Amino acid sequence: MxxxxxxxxxxxxxxxxxxxxxxxxxxxxxxxxxxxxxxxxxxxxxxxxxxxxxxxxxxxxxxxxxxxxxxxxxxxxxxxxxxxxxxxxxxxxxxxxxxxxxxxxxxxxxxxxxxxxxxxxxxxxxxxxxxxxxxxxxxxxxxxxxxxxxxxxxxxxxxxxxxxxxxxxxxxxxxxxxxxxxxxxxxxxxxxxxxxxxxxxxxxxxxxxIDKLAEHILTQSEKATREAIKALPQGEWSYEMPLDGYEAPIVIKSKVTVKGGKITIDFTGSSPASTRGINSPRTYTHAYSVFGLKAVIAPHVPNNIGSLSCFDLVTEAGTCVDPTRPSPVTARHVIGQMLADATFGCLAQALPGKVQAESAGSIWILSLSSAHEQVSAKETQGAQRFQVTNVGLGGIGGRPDKDGLSTTAFPSGIGAIPVEITEAQCPLYFKRKQYLPDSGGAGEYRGGLGQIIEIANREDKPFIISAATFDRIHNPAQGREGGSPGRKGNAYLGSGPKLKDKGNHVVPAQDSLVVELPGGGGFGRPQARSEAAIKADIAAGLVSDEAAEKDYGLAS
Structure with missing residues (x-):
């Protein structure tokens, strides 16, 4: 050698x-x-x-x-x-x-x-x-x-x-x-x-x-990424994605341009910054939009500044994807984690049949706390003070050759927090946490399922849920290539009333919080899904008999 x-x-x-x-x-x-x-x-x-x-x-x-x-x-x-x-x-x-x-x-x-x-x-x-x-x-x-x-x-x-x-x-x-x-x-x-x-x-x-090693890593990574970009069709593609927003709906406008071994993602025209804390600072906007591009175009190339240098970002200061100081940004992933899907919407036009359907997107952070200072002192007398975090995960969109993954965080990739951990930290307990049947969009490749979670208090006391990160309640994940949208999310009290916004909500004593996480969109025409796959979904409890007949035409 x-x-x-x-x-x-x-x-x-x-x-x-x-x-x-x-x-x-x-x-x-x-x-x-x-x-x-x-x-x-x-x-x-x-x-x-x-x-x-x-x-x-x-x-x-x-x-x-x-x-x-x-x-x-x-x-x-x-x-x-x-x-x-x-x-x-x-x-x-x-x-x-x-x-x-x-x-x-x-x-x-x-x-x-x-x-x-x-x-x-x-x-x-x-x-x-x-x-x-x-x-x-x-x-x-x-x-x-x-x-x-x-x-x-x-x-x-x-x-x-x-x-x-x-x-x-x-x-x-x-x-x-x-x-x-x-x-x-x-x-x-x-x-x-x-x-x-x-x-x-x-x-x-x-x-x-490590200077010589560093130059090798960055040079090779940039070279491999540019080669992957050059294999793409040259052109410009646009996409619009509506989101629930906070005080008003939000629209993310994205445009991807492929030219000369470089890709530009442009969010010009997206909605102005929200008055509430769901805005995505430019650094976070860059992180997830570029991740979306790289996930489709060059997933095999290691992630470093060399491979990332092949992507340019254009934003307008003062918009929800580039808020200026001191705009509120705590729940920035409500918008930021939707941006991979915004880029997918453009790439799907450049690469028909090769880009997955939309996913639930931003994770639902279940920020739970005791109700001290939020309700009367009499209602919290003797109650344990606590502040804990859990997460709810929706479904990933159907893929060109596979169903979407259920209850999986995409694009963030974080895992679930075991219910036992949260229950050990506070008096709350999980009455149920399970797949939400029929939440994945119908398609040749079904969207991943969301989950339904119900939480109550062992103490006879109220508690607080922050709904800051709950989205896709009004705007579901869209299907691709003829696939159907995933199911919308939902959040309500066990007694019935819905949580109407992204604010903090009191869960009364003896009541419970119920959240239904959104599902991923389906990929491909539902009529093309195999009968065996539909029957397997029914047997597993992922799709009901009624949905199988309505969405796929399969009579029980």
Whole structure:
């Protein structure tokens, strides 16, 4: 074997090793985080960067919203802390929505790595903490000032010493200080784990820096992505997606242009920013729209700044996909996590028959708390104080050759939080959590099912649900290639009344909360679905006899 071939193999081994390093970084965070949304659902990201702030590799564990926003977030730290001024043991932190991951609940923690006294790389990680003060996990604020405490780019650790004064400010503005402190220190620990493993790797391979490896990774990733883009038809395609919004409906207007080895996604003409906290800052808009493009065009290419550089984003400042400060943004994923489907709508025209149907999109965060200060003191007398988070998952759209996945988060990819975990933290309990039959859109390939969840209180006391992230109640996921829409979502009290908006709602004592998650759209004409597949769905309880006859023409 030639020296050139051996060198290429060695480089590939180092690249794979780098990915393993950041995966261990992410696993460290999963194992030490205090918050259930992180340790159980995997709502996090971890990555390694060169000293220029360019993302080289990301962990397999994590969400596109975190990873792709961090791709640009690290560079912002350099405005205040140039690499030349960093010292071993330093750690930096921010939760600035416009320079981080899109809302105050996500802290980005950045750690420079030194070989001796020389900076050789940077590790960064982020996770969602349960509380940052303000109105909590709610979309009812009118500005980001009401949403919680913003921490600008500061040092969390200086040459090995934790900045307890900064931590005290953060914790004094949280309803869950112990949990938040644990999550922040877990982020620090995760980065330290990555740093140690990188130094071990460099020592093993005799590297004094990773600059040459970084250039190889980014060059090859960009080259592979551009080749995938060049294989696409050249042209321009547009799509409109209506969403429920908050105080008024919202329309996302997307236009994809493929030209000269580059793709531009343009959201010009989308609705103005909402007065409530469902807006998606540009960094978050970029993260999910680019993820949608890459998922269809170049899923085989590793995700780093090289492959991401092949996609351009155009937005209008002041719109719901590019709100300006201090627009409220807490529930930004209501819009942001719909943007993959917005890009799919364009790509489906360029690649007919090859793009999946629309999905439920944004996850429904079940932010549950005791009703203290929300109802009369008499109603909460003797009640346990609590604030917990669970998640509801809808269905993924039918695919060109497969049914959509049921109760699966797309495009975020986070997992479910076991009901036992939530029940152990508070007096609430789950009366049911199961598939919602007939919620997947009919098609040759059926849309994935949503789920129905019912929650009640063991105490004879009211509790609060924030409906900030509940969407597709009025606008279902659309089918593709003749497929039918998925079922709309729904949220109501067990006694009957519906939750009418994205505000905070009281669930009275002895009553319950019921949520029905939306299903994914169907792919292909329902008449083309095989009889065997329909009968299998009926036998599994996924499709009722009535729906089989109505949607597929199969008499029971």
């Amino acid at each position: 030639s020296k050139q071939a051996l060198a290429a193999i060695r480089t590939q081994v180092m690249w794979n090793r780098l990915i393993a390093v950041v995966e261990e970084q992410a696993q460290s965070l999963l194992r030490t985080a205090f918050g259930t949304i992180t340790r159980e659902a995997g709502d996090l990201s971890a990555g390694v960067y060169d000293t220029k702030g360019r993302m080289l590799a990301q962990a397999m564990t994590g969400t596109p919203g975190h990873v792709n926003t961090m791709a640009t977030a690290v560079e912002h730290f350099f405005q205040w802390y140039p690499v030349r001024d960093m010292r071993p043991g330093d750690v930096f932190i921010t939760n600035d929505p416009w320079l981080g991951t899109g809302h105050l609940f996500d802290y980005v923690v950045m750690t420079p790595v030194f070989l001796g006294k020389k900076p050789v790389a940077i590790f960064a990680s982020t996770c969602h903490v349960i509380d940052v003060g303000g109105v909590g996990m709610s979309a009812r604020a009118y500005s980001s000032f009401e949403e919680g405490t913003l921490i600008p780019h500061l040092k969390l650790r200086k040459e090995g010493e934790i900045n307890e004064e900064l931590l005290s400010v953060i914790l004094a503005n949280s309803r869950n200080p112990i949990e938040v402190r644990g999550d922040l220190l877990s982020l620090v620990s995760a980065n330290d784990t990555g740093a140690r493993r990188l130094i071990d790797m460099m020592t093993e391979f005799g590297l004094k820096d």
